[in-house]
Amino acid sequence: MNRRTLLKSAAAIGVGAPLAALAGATPAHAAGNYDVLVTEQVKNKIMLFRANNLWRPENLGWSWAAPAQSAWERLNDARFRETDRFGWVCLVAAGGGKVGIVNFGDDDALLWSASPGGNPHAVEYIRSHGVVVAASSQKSSEVDYDGFLTVYAPTDADAPATLAQVQQITFTGAHGLWWDGSYLYALGSWTLAKYRVTGSLRSARLELVQKHVWNEVFHGHSLDMDFTDTDNLLLNGAGALWTVDKRNLALTAVRPAAGVKSFSRAADGESFWVQARDVTHPGEEGWWNEYVQFFDAAGAPTYRRGLDYYGYEGRFYRARIASTRLT
Template sequence: MPLASLAMPTTAHASSSYLVAVCEQYKNMIKVFPADKPWTPANEVWSWSPPAAVVAGVDTWGNLADVRFRNTTAFGWIALVTASSGKAGIVNIGDGDALLWSARPYGQPHAIERIPDRGVIVTASAVADSDNPDGPRHPAVKTVEGGKEVVRQGFLTIYAPQPGQSDNPASLTRVDEFEYNGAHGLWYDGTYLWALGEETLTRYAITGSDLGTRLVNTGVQLAVSGGHGIDADYHDPRYLLVTEGSRVRRFNKQTLRFESLPIGDPALTNRGVKSLSRDASGEYFWVKSTKDDAAGSDRTPDMDPNPGDSTFRNWVSDKVQFFDGNGAKTFARSLSGYGYNGEFYRARVETVGFS
């Protein structure tokens, strides 16, 4: 059943009723909530926990890092998920939430996307695949530039189906991979695949078919600084929303230009935004790491949302901040009634739309 069919009525806190999907890393779950209701167990619309997959002492499904929903001919709605400890997968929503496919791209997978009709999956790994037991295929490359050492690492991986099997995720096979520095974000807009990394935002065309599917750089490549998150602007499909190390911007796919956004304080609070999304109503919301809530500060253990947790995640937040269409803060959502605080890494509008 499409999750959108479970959306709840509007309340005074949100101008429109829509659902938000979050990657919550304390309990390592994907959760979906209505934007206009408190995030309590009673209001939870859907959740998913990955299966155990411990390899050499590492939970390869640890630290869920990305989720998005897509529609398929064979299975209806699916969820695409990655975990930065190693795994990427496809979840069959509403049929026991079973994994239809999973793989281990290595190198801290941070994003996943599906190309419809072709059934192709692309993943983005942020660092070198030093966790590959067969030896790294994409080691870090160190250079000296301007008298400083620069390390470039990360890569994209393409999985394609066997001929005639585009609706069968079990047939997916790794067919290509190539370096992409600091790969953190992917978005398919219905025509092109956009990849976001440490230094660049790049537009790729999808060519070939089945096992011959490849990504081809179209020549559209723009400089960014610490690229992290990319998402559609569902209020204005001309744009993609892009988060970087210390700013958030929108990118016009028609003019191929970045534009500033009226959100937060660019001189202070736009540092450390992990994801930024915008609903069709015009409302924005983001996840910004707690360590970056104050200028120049680094998160310390006393900021841990769950003191005593053996893992101190300095890249998460216990809240999702919402903004109106003019960029003014309106309200925030945190977990309530769960007996623990959420540790959110990413949040997206729950929809199967590309833009």
């Protein structure tokens, strides 16, 4: 495993601040000079690479393999978040029904896991409360509605082992989550919602602040921060990419984009996405793609990254700019 250093403003990433440059280094978001965290579903791993390096085994910065259990199949989501006790951790969600917290950068142990069920597509950590929220897109054996948010709250905010389920919210087709330091945003088939966290420790709950409901099914997928504008988030749905103003949930179209599973944009405007293979290869089934496609600030394709040097064709589901930086 490569030695990792944190960006000087890494703790501010959760509240939407731009990534800072390391002292004396090239700005972290210039021309691919940032790290990308991907979920890969063939080997069922989380993998971390520098964008502008070839994704060879020797350039792999970090990886974590999910337990070999059916509940951990199809890793859908991963994100780094900072905790008071363990430092940086990696939150993971698997379509088989599990979510968890990995002790990134230490022993990579699974500090906590739970089974919300219903095909978890996103998981988020609310540091100020020690709360974890999972977004599940489908019914499970425990619930009979088509998608839901599950809230886990602790008795000790610094001890993930004390987390327990305290709330479940109906949310059709729940796919995306993002905590910006003040509010939690959730995205699903019909709805974009903004929540505040009330209470503390085991009494913590999500309380709706505002929501936007589409008249036709939107099929929202991922939520991520927009490094070009700290007032915005990025989302995808209805065959397009969008920015959303966090203050009022107003949406602005970025560009048409069918079948995109995740979309990220760096501070200099460079962006990348994972687009479903059944869109890029008509007639073939595939909710994944073997490549992450990158674009310049004008939206023109530039380069792509895959696992060509690993001896197998990867299946990426999501990719995002990492909150930590490889040395």
